[in-house]
Amino acid sequence: MIELEDWTGKKVYAEYSSFRLESESDGYRLRLGTYQGNAGDSFTSNNGKQFTTLDRDKDTFTGNCAHFHKGGWWYNACGQTNLNGVWYSGGVYRSKFQDGVFWAEYGGGYYSLKSVRLMIRPID
Numbered sequence: 001m002i003e004l005e006d007w008t009g010k011k012v013y014a015e016y017s018s019f020r021l022e023s024e025s026d027g028y029r030l031r032l033g034t035y036q037g038n039a040g041d042s043f044t045s046n047n048g049k050q051f052t053t054l055d056r057d058k059d060t061f062t063g064n065c066a067h068f069h070k071g072g073w074w075y076n077a078c079g080q081t082n083l084n085g086v087w088y089s090g091g092v093y094r095s096k097f098q099d100g101v102f103w104a105e106y107g108g109g110y111y112s113l114k115s116v117r118l119m120i121r122p123i124d
Contacts, residue, residue: 001015001016001118001121002015002039002043002083003117003119004039004103004106004113004115004116005113005114005115005116006091006111006113006114007090007091007114012038012106013038013039014037014042014043015035016033016034016035017033018031018032019031019033019120021051028050028074029049029051030047030050030051031047031048032046039103039105039106040106042080042081042103042106043081045080046073046075046080049074049075049076050074051072051073051074052064052065052066052072052073052075053072054072058075059075059076061075061078068097068098068099069082069097070085070086070097070099071084071085071086071099078098079098082098082099082100082101082102083103085099085101086099086100086112087100087112088101089112090112091112091113092110092111092112094110095110100112101116
């Protein structure tokens with residue numbers, strides 16, 4: 001489950017029925033189950049994608065999404081979410097790139113969230 005908090009104190013969530021990462025040799029490929037929640041689903045578009053960093057460009061964009069978004073993440077072609085971006089105080093920010101801590105379905109690409117929590121429940 002991913003809990004998102006905006007700058008008014010409102011909390012929303014995105015919960016996935018499963019969350020798994022493949023091995024290092026497969027680039028920590030993301031495997032997500034089905035979505036439910038009230039944050040909107042900004043993560044499923046990254047399902048099946050490898051983790052991109054500045055030195056390991058694994059996204060489908062012609063450039064490196066980790067460079068544009070200022071952080072490593074499971075990117076498709078950049079755009080839907082980045083929870084490892086720049087933490088901009090106050091929410092709305094101005095930048096050449098969508099490089100804040102954002103969830104496009106909640107707040108849009110130029111709204112940096114106040115806090116996020118990614119919680120993983122172990123398998124029994």
